Amino acid sequence: MARPIWSGTISFGLVSIPVKLYNAVARKSVSFNQLDARTGARIRMKKTSAADGSDVPEDQIVKGYEISKDRYVVVEPEELDALDPAATRTIDLEDFVDLAEIDPIYYDSPYYLAPDKGAAKPYALLTRAMEESGKVGIARFVMRTKQYLAAIRVADGHLVLSTMVYADEVVDPASIEGLQAAEEVELSERELTMARQLIESLTAPFEPERYHDEYRERVLDLIERKAAGEEIAAPAPEPAAARVVDLMAALEASVRDAKAARGRHPSAAAEAAADGAVDEAADTGEGEPGDDKAADRDGARGGTRRRSKAGASAGAAKAAPARKRKSA
Amino acid sequence: MAASKAVEVEVTGRRLRLSNLDKVLYPEAGFTKAEVLDYYARIAPVMVPHLAGRALTFKRYPDGVDGPSFFEKRCPGHRPDWVPTAIGPSSGKPGGGTKGDTVPYCVIEETAALVWAANLAALELHAPMACASDLETPRAVVFDLDPGPPAALRECAVVGLAIRDVLAELGLEVLAKASGSKGLQLYVPLNTPATHEEASQFALAIGQLLERAHPDLVLTAMKRELRPGKIFVDWSQNSRHKTTIAPYSLRARPRPTVSTPVSWDEVAEAAEGGRELRFEAPDVVARVEEVGDLFAPLLTLRQVLPEAVAG
Numbered sequence: 001m002a003r004p005i006w007s008g009t010i011s012f013g014l015v016s017i018p019v020k021l022y023n024a025v026a027r028k029s030v031s032f033n034q035l036d037a038r039t040g041a042r043i044r045m046k047k048t049s050a051a052d053g054s055d056v057p058e059d060q061i062v063k064g065y066e067i068s069k070d071r072y073v074v075v076e077p078e079e080l081d082a083l084d085p086a087a088t089r090t091i092d093l094e095d096f097v098d099l100a101e102i103d104p105i106y107y108d109s110p111y112y113l114a115p116d117k118g119a120a121k122p123y124a125l126l127t128r129a130m131e132e133s134g135k136v137g138i139a140r141f142v143m144r145t146k147q148y149l150a151a152i153r154v155a156d157g158h159l160v161l162s163t164m165v166y167a168d169e170v171v172d173p174a175s176i177e178g179l180q181a182a183e184e185v186e187l188s189e190r191e192l193t194m195a196r197q198l199i200e201s202l203t204a205p206f207e208p209e210r211y212h213d214e215y216r217e218r219v220l221d222l223i224e225r226k227a228a229g230e231e232i233a234a235p236a237p238e239p240a241a242a243r244v245v246d247l248m249a250a251l252e253a254s255v256r257d258a259k260a261a262r263g264r265h266p267s268a269a270a271e272a273a274a275d276g277a278v279d280e281a282a283d284t285g286e287g288e289p290g291d292d293k294a295a296d297r298d299g300a301r302g303g304t305r306r307r308s309k310a311g312a313s314a315g316a317a318k319a320a321p322a323r324k325r326k327s328a
Numbered sequence: 329m330a331a332s333k334a335v336e337v338e339v340t341g342r343r344l345r346l347s348n349l350d351k352v353l354y355p356e357a358g359f360t361k362a363e364v365l366d367y368y369a370r371i372a373p374v375m376v377p378h379l380a381g382r383a384l385t386f387k388r389y390p391d392g393v394d395g396p397s398f399f400e401k402r403c404p405g406h407r408p409d410w411v412p413t414a415i416g417p418s419s420g421k422p423g424g425g426t427k428g429d430t431v432p433y434c435v436i437e438e439t440a441a442l443v444w445a446a447n448l449a450a451l452e453l454h455a456p457m458a459c460a461s462d463l464e465t466p467r468a469v470v471f472d473l474d475p476g477p478p479a480a481l482r483e484c485a486v487v488g489l490a491i492r493d494v495l496a497e498l499g500l501e502v503l504a505k506a507s508g509s510k511g512l513q514l515y516v517p518l519n520t521p522a523t524h525e526e527a528s529q530f531a532l533a534i535g536q537l538l539e540r541a542h543p544d545l546v547l548t549a550m551k552r553e554l555r556p557g558k559i560f561v562d563w564s565q566n567s568r569h570k571t572t573i574a575p576y577s578l579r580a581r582p583r584p585t586v587s588t589p590v591s592w593d594e595v596a597e598a599a600e601g602g603r604e605l606r607f608e609a610p611d612v613v614a615r616v617e618e619v620g621d622l623f624a625p626l627l628t629l630r631q632v633l634p635e636a637v638a639g
Binding site for chain 2: 191258
């Protein structure tokens with residue numbers, strides 16, 4: 001059973017609703033420990049002085065803030081404690097806004113809000129009212145000495161709280177090289193039409209179940225096999241090519257194919273790419289159960305029309321190139 | 329996940345694994361990665377001498393010219409051990425980070441290394457004016473002529489000829505190359521002691537001279553806004569930390585155009601509207617077979633900047 005990471009009350013006008021906060025996401029990246037290859041013992045980090053390499057006892061470590069190169073201001077724990085926001089244990093709903101108004105860049109971590117004992121009714125009331133108004137609540141609350149901004153919205157009849165970054169934490173896009181250049185570009189109607197068509201042809205329902213962290217799956221598989229005692233030679237990153245050939249000989253066929261593709265007709269290359277995509281989607285064997293589930297869920301939400309299986313699979317095939325392009 | 333096709337090849341005794349040869353990197357032209365590699369392998373004999381000894385910045389387009397791209401200064405850790413690195417001119421933005429000037433850049437000294445870079449989809453190679461062995465000494469002065477629409481390459485050619493004439497007065501020879509994008513770049517070979525500051529000031533002075541003579545056409549002030557109808561003489565490319573697209577580098581344009589050295593006769597034709605100075609990879613290979621490396625003097629011609637420039 002999931003355990004709450006925080007409990008308090010949602011404060012909404014004169015109404016208080018006792019709630020508990022649960023992580024909505026369990027990260028699954030694989031983490032490793034460092035070991036001594038000779039003995040298998042865990043590696044312990046020692047805190048040493050950068051000045052002379054001597055060990056520094058825990059009670060002699062203080063916090064310093066670097067104000068300029070090699071110049072630090074030391075801040076005492078008591079000084080920081082005095083600044084801690086009061087742990088009020090309330091989630092203060094301050095404003096209600098439209099979901100579309102919030103740029104997704106502001107969302108940080110998602111949590112489920114569940115009613116605490118005896119609070120099911122006011123919780124359901126708030127949920128229903130928010131659902132009907134279609135609004136998202138903007139709230140502030142304190143968790144572990146940090147004050148958070150949060151968005152509370154309704155999803156499938158329950159409340160989801162997403163912590164948000166503060167506006168001044170969002171990096172100014174003007175500081176990113178290249179973004180400026182993109183704004184100055186002139187586009188022809190023809191280019192735009194082509195781009196729109198491409199987007200249209202790749203448009204598919206978003207079915208998160210279809211995407212997997214393949215690297216993690218391979219790592220876990222490797223670990224399981226090793227733990228089971230299987231001897232595993234480090235595999236080549238990609239299936240090894242059969243033989244070493246001369247560069248020009250290797251390129252010849254590919255260059256010839258590309259020229260031939262252009263020779264047939266202008267869009268030949270694009271079609272060839274699409275053919276490849278269909279093959280790949282078939283190879284992955286990502287089956288229909290996922291598609292079914294997604295369609296059912298949509299149906300339950302009542303919003304979207306139900307798609308046929310065939311439509312969804314065609315979408316999967318078309319979407320494949322977008323994922324495939326990740327590898328150079 | 330379907331395995332991507334990889335092929336192991338030998339290039340002048342070096343082993344390389346090439347991947348995704350059939351991937352289209354220039355969708356509008358249907359130009360594939362194999363063709364990019366083929367171009368770089370064929371152009372290497374004239375291109376590598378212009379890259380050798382320099383801390384190169386790669387501009388990589390893993391998903392082709394329509395996809396996202398990134399500048400790569402730090403040479404990838406997974407490079408073959410025969411690709412050397414050198415400390416380059418830049419560490420990043422001024423005031424940002426404390427790491428200092430210690431970024432190891434890739435150095436391309438042979439055909440195999442150029443093919444390796446191309447296999448990383450480093451379509452564009454950008455080089456500083458100085459060699460890594462002496463970062464303080466630019467080997468040439470560069471004028472980057474950048475047209476503000478509706479001005480185009482033709483107007484760049486007009487300004488380029490004017491700059492050539494001024495430099496001729498000073499007894500300096502200058503070489504021209506189509507940037508492969510929209511503009512024209514002029515290189516004054518030095519190969520003698522000079523500083524980046526001198527090179528910048530010289531280029532600015534020449535630019536201002538032209539600006540005074542052709543105020544309707546030439547601009548030297550650096551502005552972010554568009555400069556409609558004018559040619560911006562970008563003299564700041566001579567800064568220590570700036571790079572310019574390398575001779576014979578592909579450009580990430582809709583079609584596989586190349587930053588191509590051109591003759592002054594060709595520039596004159598372009599100024600009259602009789603020529604486009606637009607070369608795609610296959611043309612460039614054929615052209616170099618015919619005319620050789622028009623930029624060869626860049627590496628050998630020794631010229632000294634005048635002490636002071638009029639203006």
